[in-house]
Amino acid sequence: MAPNDEHPDKSERGSAVSRRAFLKTAGVSSLAASVVGVEVGAQPAGPPMVGPGETAVHLMVNGKRVDLQIEPRVTLLNALRNHADITGNKRGCDRGACGACTMIVDGRAVYSCSTLAIEVQGKQVRTVDGLAVGNKLHPVQQAFYDHDALMCGFCTPGFIMASVALLEKHPTPTPTQLRKGLDGNICRCGTFKRIREAVASVKGVPHV
């Protein structure tokens, strides 16, 4: 989308007085003009500050180290998809509502679109790409495949990761745990019934 041209200066705290003054002096009618090259100001004493430009980010993904040079604003999802060609998990809504991006970070299912890559340094990141061992599918993958719990397949990686996280926590989930555990994912083809059946059929997942 594009900013509203009548009200370019409109974000919640973006219209701080100092910012308005800066823009007026610069004679620019657009907040967007300050998007790039904004002065961050002197670094305070204390922990090191990085960015807004690219900085080194080191991740552990599916047990392998991934070294990236990215801006702090890059999400975990975009870091892996755009900078490391790890594309198993998908970008559906990019706002933490559809779940296609679901990865497991230190044992918990998270929306990788709503997580900065720089925040998960030092943590164990798991994506759908790392679940199978060679051609041997993870039990959850096998169950989705066996039960036809997928159609177009675009939501499937996120659903599988959410299901794996659920089953690692509750190996034999109650129906309520199962449905609530998967309420953070959307499938548009309508595979929910078979996902429910697939996840309920899994007899144990590997200990991680």
Add this chain to the structure above:
Amino acid sequence: MSNPRIPDPAPAPQPPPARPGDPPPTTFPTAGSAQPPVDTQPISADAKKWAWPEKPTLLGTRVKRVDGPNKVTGRAKYTFDINRPGMLFGKIARSPYAHARIAAIDLSQAEKAPGVKAVLAWKEVGAEVMFQGDPVAAVAADTDERAVDAMRLIRVRYEQLPHVISDAQATAPGAPVVFKGGNTTPGSTEETGSLSDGFKQAAHTIEANYSTHVITHCCMESHGSVCEWDGDKLTAWISTQAVHGSKQGFAQGLKIPEANVRTITEYMGGGFGSKVGPDAQGLICAQLAKLAKAPVKLMLDRKEEQLDSGNRPGASVRVKAGVTAEGKLTAWEGTSLGSGGAGAAAGFPLPYLYDFPNRKRTHTDVYINAGRQRAMRAPGHPQGCFLTEIMMDELADIVKMDPVAFRINNVPAVAANTMWAEYFTSGAKTFGWDKRHPTGDKTPGPIKTGMGVSAHRWGGGGRGAQVHCDITSDGGLVVKCGTQDIGTGTRTIVTMVAAETAGLPMSAIKAEIGDSRLPFAGASGGSTTCAGVSPAVRITVGKALDALFERVAPQLGVKADTLVASGGRVHVKGSPAKGFTWKEACKLVGTEPISVDGKWEPGLSAAGTCGVQFAEVEVDIETGIVRVKRVLAIQDCGLIVDRLTAESQVHGGVISSLSFALFEDRILDRNTGQMVNPNMEMYLLAGMSDIPQIDAVLVDSPEQRARGVIGIGEPPTVSTSAAIANAVRNAIGVPLRSLPLHPHKILAAMAQGKAAGTL
């Protein structure tokens, strides 16, 4: 969308004629009240010879998707996943306004932004933007994030113009005329029989307004492509349900020969009717790639997707209908409106399905300043079905008949594609319809339960698909078809039919789809893919086998036409021992492989499905919240190819219709015309906890099997919403005449019912 009952509207006033990038006119079949035709074309010798086997080994069984492992491991590469060396990211600047004139476009700041390699204006100064999200200009930069930065530096000055965003606004007295030629295009009035006779025969009449709302396709993978040029030749990975159609779309839009375009869709993340061409974003992507001399990926973000990638248009009707005391429909008179968005028509069949011997419909297309409609899973039918089926329950109550009996009383005469009476009867038994209480649950407590029913039909016949088949001396059998898998399981179907025909295991077949270099196949739309591709594969593989038999027969000293391929062998019919293994037979092929072209031909597929659905709901009358407990779907689809994926289609149709009935709603601000919920959070979509028990019954009778293959992607999504709404009425005792079934409507209906003394 074309609708035989409504002549195509006059060329939409303004801004069409279509710009490059506009979706091509939708041609998916959307029959009117008349039943879709049963195939009656002459049947060729090949089609006769390669008719479906009487005792198939694979067809009709549950076969897992051949690409299932790729999809569950993340190895399947969708367009969104394509990363090319040196690839840039494209981003489109779009109108924030519902209607405006472009006074100025300044690309200079964007051009200077870090990482920017190309910038272009898509619209000219002076042009009008007709809806929020109308594309205006675009940029390509080296990272996703910088592309967004640069897009926001494209400075566009707009002069806002008056807008209309609803039927009411567009047709109000004194409404601003925002579309050249007027905000409406009246369709013709269509009349059958004699209304005055019909109403004379009626013992009772009903007059009411019914309406449905606008929902969006909301494909999980957004629309978009990766475009890469090699000189004057374009390769486009594109998320589309029409690989060949997209190739043509790129060629036309870019004014280059079709031979210079290759489109690839190995995997795609849903389309539902909205992905039949490159659209503006595809052409913009190609142009950015050309300007930047680098590959460009341009996938829409969710907000763009909600605003400018199609929708199921809203529909409404003011209707008067008559019925005899014995419960026979006599007359239907309706004035309908449909809003397809900015200059797009919105047709839907009405009245739906039932026999109204005397009827008259007047339809008007209303143009509004909102994103244009596109075909969406059974285009027109969910609307027509709802607008009719809700009234059917009200009429049944007026004549004091059970809704199922009343419907059976009024369905068209029985034929292979009009089996409703039978399905109503068997479905009612399976569902436990006898436990349904009369309108209004009289039990105490806030939770009221109810049951509802609805029926639907669809075409779904086969059409043009071409296939190439190679059999090589090493035993390879390769089937090539430029179709695509929209998610229904096409790659599996192609493999299954080839394996069935050649008597081989599926692992022996190599199926190639999703590339415009493969033989032509039509769009995956209108539920035509399975019914188009399956016969084409069957006939083509059959012809290849005929060629193989010619080469094998002399070695066996028999005539070629005595040979068959089955059980992994090529042998004399009835004498499995007299022949070769498949591998041995193929060795006889020699260095020149068998290479055969074939295509869809009549005889192995049919058009015309029907189905009925039952729903049970719970309504909390203290909150207005509806929970669907159970849905039963009875669906025929001719000869079932893959029972597993066919069932999945029914489940998916039911779920998406439930989401339509209860939750989804494109909400435009009534004052500014801008969408307030262009996301997947406030645009509510059904999730796991909203999914009821779903039972899918695929009708698998000898009569249905004999009809050949019929597509099933769309029909099951037509009925559910009406069945749910009827169940809600049965629970609470007052009618709900518009979707979605939001708690505010339930509570308001209850309050009105109480005020009117009917509750």
Add this chain to the structure above:
Amino acid sequence: MKAFAYVNPANEKDAVAALKFDGVAMPLAGGQDLLARMKDFIAEPDRIVNVKSALDGTIAPMPDGGLKIGAAVRMADLAENAAVRRLYPAVLEAAGEVGTPQIRNQGTVGGNLNQRPRCWYFRNEEFVCFKKGGNRCFAPTGENQYHAIFGNQGPSHIVHPSSLAVPFVAYGAKFRTFGPQGEREIPAAEFFTLPTLQNVKKENVLADDELLTHVILPAPGNVKSGHYEVRYKTSHDWPLAFATVVLAMQGATIRSARVVLGAVAPVPWRSEDAEQALVGHPIDEATAQAAGEAAVKAARPLSGNAYKIQIARTAVKRAVLQAGGFKTA
């Protein structure tokens, strides 16, 4: 999302120092709200201060028998904490219903309390509303089905988005904050602010360079509590209205009551009318019904959300019944 500089301080002091800044600095906890706002250019910080390490992520008992909940405690952990379950079941229930598993796994207590409104006008940059520095609220004449039915004096008509705020107010929690001027302890009920033209860009009293660090819950005493949320969707959705009731009992009679409604006003909405309707009565259907009626007596809906009155009424009624151990729909 606009580019920003990033800092990851290890303690409160460094975090507050990093927030003090000439440009716009914002604290990032679970990020489930902030990152989406940044992607939509509703928030455009120049500096992000990751406060997950700086803030306390533990739940600890207090000498008085209450609990001290660190702002960095994640919702999923709160929703499974045994002490919370025993002492403040309404908090547990609210936490378990927030968002989705993924959101609860990332989202923090501090983030839930400080998240910005879900109002769709606020969330879309096309609508330059009061909260974004504009000069109007779009809700009264627009699409207001999910907006306020109480506290509608304006200028803004949002409903407060926090699910935890409601039980925290009901249980009489205090919020500890830390800023350049040191720490403060603010009663939860005074933390949230009704909009005025002066403060409309915020929903609470927290300064830009101040952090909410802890929620301190007093010992509950002999109370029964109930919590009831009404959702349109059962899966991921925001409640249409919800209520927490905390009832101090004297035998079978309600001695005093706290009734707080959520998703109905720009702040967690305490209903003294409902509280009065409860005091002196036993917990039963008639009392619950009366409390529900009293709770919505003063509702002033907008053009399109009067239906929420009935939903709020039901939420209060059922929360009371739940407090009494009755089964509700």
